[in-house]
Amino acid sequence: MPPVAAASSGGHKQEASTGLTRQEHAEMQSKYFDRAIGSLKASITPAVHAKLARVAAGVPGLGAASRVLDAGAGEGALIPHLQALGVQDILAVDVSPTMVEALQQRAGPESTLGNDACVRTWLGEIVDLPYYLGPFDAVFFNSVFGNLYDPHEALLRACFLSRPGSYIVISHPLGRAWHERFRAANLQLVPHELPQSADLASMVRDLPLQLVTVKDDEDLYLALLQVPEHYAHPYAPPTYLSGEVIAGFGRGSKQLGVPTANLPPAPLAAELSGLCAGVYFGWAYLDVDASWPEEDRKIHKMVMNIGQRPTFQDAEPEMSVEVHVMHEYSRDFYGEKMNVVMLGYIRPEIKFGGLQELLGRINMDIGIAKSQLDSPRWQACKEPLAKFTAP
Ligand code: ADP
Ligand code: RBF
Ligand code: MG
Numbered sequence: 001m002p003p004v005a006a007a008s009s010g011g012h013k014q015e016a017s018t019g020l021t022r023q024e025h026a027e028m029q030s031k032y033f034d035r036a037i038g039s040l041k042a043s044i045t046p047a048v049h050a051k052l053a054r055v056a057a058g059v060p061g062l063g064a065a066s067r068v069l070d071a072g073a074g075e076g077a078l079i080p081h082l083q084a085l086g087v088q089d090i091l092a093v094d095v096s097p098t099m100v101e102a103l104q105q106r107a108g109p110e111s112t113l114g115n116d117a118c119v120r121t122w123l124g125e126i127v128d129l130p131y132y133l134g135p136f137d138a139v140f141f142n143s144v145f146g147n148l149y150d151p152h153e154a155l156l157r158a159c160f161l162s163r164p165g166s167y168i169v170i171s172h173p174l175g176r177a178w179h180e181r182f183r184a185a186n187l188q189l190v191p192h193e194l195p196q197s198a199d200l201a202s203m204v205r206d207l208p209l210q211l212v213t214v215k216d217d218e219d220l221y222l223a224l225l226q227v228p229e230h231y232a233h234p235y236a237p238p239t240y241l242s243g244e245v246i247a248g249f250g251r252g253s254k255q256l257g258v259p260t261a262n263l264p265p266a267p268l269a270a271e272l273s274g275l276c277a278g279v280y281f282g283w284a285y286l287d288v289d290a291s292w293p294e295e296d297r298k299i300h301k302m303v304m305n306i307g308q309r310p311t312f313q314d315a316e317p318e319m320s321v322e323v324h325v326m327h328e329y330s331r332d333f334y335g336e337k338m339n340v341v342m343l344g345y346i347r348p349e350i351k352f353g354g355l356q357e358l359l360g361r362i363n364m365d366i367g368i369a370k371s372q373l374d375s376p377r378w379q380a381c382k383e384p385l386a387k388f389t390a391p
Pocket of ligand 3: 248259262322
C-alpha cells in the first residue's frame with residue numbers, strides 16, 4: 001500500500017478479529033458473494049428500494065456533475081437511485097467477480113479507467129482502489145461496512161479518494177437488528193457491527209472527516225460523514241512543468257483544430273517520473289513579452305497528452321509531452337516558454353483505429369477538461385503558474 005498505510009489508526013483496532021488474514025478474508029467475501037448473487041437480488045424488495053432511494057438522496061447536492069463511488073456495489077441495487085438523482089458518473093467496486101461481471105453486462109462495456117460519465121466497474125477492495133480513479137463527490141458503503149476487514153482503513157482510503165467537501169455514506173437498508181442477526185450467523189464474513197454514533201465519532205477522530213448525522217432507526221442505518229470543505233488533498237499535488245515549445249511530429253494537429261505545443265520531455269523526466277502516461281487537464285501560461293496581445297498572455301485551460309501516441313505506428317515511438325491550449329493564439333509560438341500545471345488525470349492513452357476516432361475522443365477530453373476547470377477548486381493553482389520557472 002502507498003504511504004497512507006503508515007497513518008496512525010488512532011488506537012482503533014478495527015481489523016477483523018476473526019483469525020483470518022486479509023487475503024483469506026477477501027477470498028471468503030468474493031466466494032460468498034459469487035454464490036449469493038441470486039438470493040441477494042431476491043432480497044432487494046420494493047421496500048428496500050424505497051430505502052435505497054433515501055440513502056442516495058441523503059447526500060446533499062448530488063446530481064449530473066457528481067462523480068460517485070459505490071464501494072461494495074454488489075449487484076448494483078443503489079445505482080438506479082443515484083441515476084434517478086441525475087448522477088451519470090459512477091464507479092462500482094466489488095470483490096466478487098460474478099457481481100462485477102453482472103454489473104458490467106448491465107452497465108455496458110465502458111472501461112475502468114477514465115473520466116467519462118458512465119457506470120464503470122472495478123474488481124477488488126476499496127483499500128486497493130487507485131487514487132487516480134477519483135476524486136469522488138460521494139462514496140457509499142451500502143450494506144458492506146460490517147463486512148470490511150478494516151473499516152477504519154477503508155474510511156481513510158475513501159477520504160483520499162474524495163474531493164474536499166464531499167460526503168461519505170455508511171448505510172444499511174435493513175437496519176442494525178437485521179445486520180446483527182446476519183452477522184451472528186456469519187461471524188467471519190461480517191466481522192463488524194454497524195458503528196453506534198459515538199463509536200463512529202471516535203473511529204473518524206484521526207481522519208479528515210466530520211460526522212454529520214447518524215440515523216440508527218430500526219429499519220434503516222444511515223451515517224453521513226463529510227470531508228472538510230478546505231481539506232487539501234496531499235496525494236494529488238498539482239504538477240508544474242515548464243519548457244520551450246519545440247516542433248512536434250508535424251502530423252497536422254493544427255489542421256484538425258487541435259494544435260499541440262510540444263515540450264521537450266528529457267528535461268521534465270524528474271517531474272514526469274511516476275505519473276502514468278495519458279491525458280491530463282490543467283492550466284497553461286505562455287510566457288511571452290508585452291508585444292503579444294494581452295489575451296495571449298493570460299492563463300488558459302489546457303488538455304495534454306503524455307506518452308507515445310500508440311495510434312501511430314512509429315518504428316521507435318518517442319515519448320512526447322503535448323499541450324493543447326483552449327485559446328486561439330494570434331500566432332505560433334515555437335521557441336517560447338510555456339508553463340503548465342497538471343491537475344487531474346482524464347484517461348490512459350488509447351490506440352485508436354484512426355485519426356477521426358482519435359479526434360472524436362480528444363474533443364471529449366476537451367469537454368471534460370473545460371467542465372472540470374470551471375470548478376472553483378482549481379482556481380488557486382492558476383496564480384503560481386505565471387511566476388513559475390523550471391527548477
Ligand atoms: P507540431 O507538430 O509542430 O507540434 P502542431 O500542428 O501540433 O505542430 O501545432 C502546434 C503549434 O501550434 C504550437 O507549437 C504553437 O506554436 C501553435 N499553436 C497555436 N495555437 C495553439 C494552441 N491553442 N495550443 C497549442 N499550440 C498552439
Ligand atoms: N495519441 C494516441 O495515440 N492516443 C491517444 O489516446 C491520444 N490522446 C490524446 C489526447 C489529447 C488531449 C491530445 C492533445 C493528444 C492525444 N494524442 C493521442 C496524441 C496525438 O496522437 C498527437 O497529438 C498527434 O499525433 C500529433 O502529434
Ligand atoms: Mg504538436
